[in-house]
Amino acid sequence: MIIQTSTANFLIEKSESKKGxxxxxxxxxxxxxxxxxxxxxxxTEDLFYSYEIQPCKQEFANAMILMVKEIDYSEFVEFSLQMA
Structure with a gap:
């Protein structure tokens, strides 16, 4: 899964080295x-995704909650009006 924010890109995959x-x-x-x-x-050796962490699923879920809380929903109003 790829998550893009205004400040970073994140590539999320199952960890091959750490179960759970x-x-x-x-x-x-x-x-x-x-x-x-x-x-x-x-x-990492990846030029686009140079940094890596391996959190447990609960740590990842907590970070996702923070990301969702930071969404600026005012930007969606303009987008949804253009789509109508």
Whole structure:
């Protein structure tokens, strides 16, 4: 799954090395720190998704809640009017 925000891109996949966890790669180390501050961030060889963490599913769910809370819904009004 890919999640794009105004400040970063995130690639979420099943972790192959840690059972019950997900692998999250991003182009922004700062955003990974902001959403998953207590987890170790490692460098990858991927040029677009240079940083990676492997949170458990509960840590990922908590970060998703924060992301949803940050959505600026005022931008959707303009979009939905254009689609009508």
């Amino acid at each position: 966890c997900v692998s999250i790669r991003s182009n922004s180390q700062d955003e990974l720190n902001r959403f998953f501050g207590s987890l170790e961030i490692s460098l």
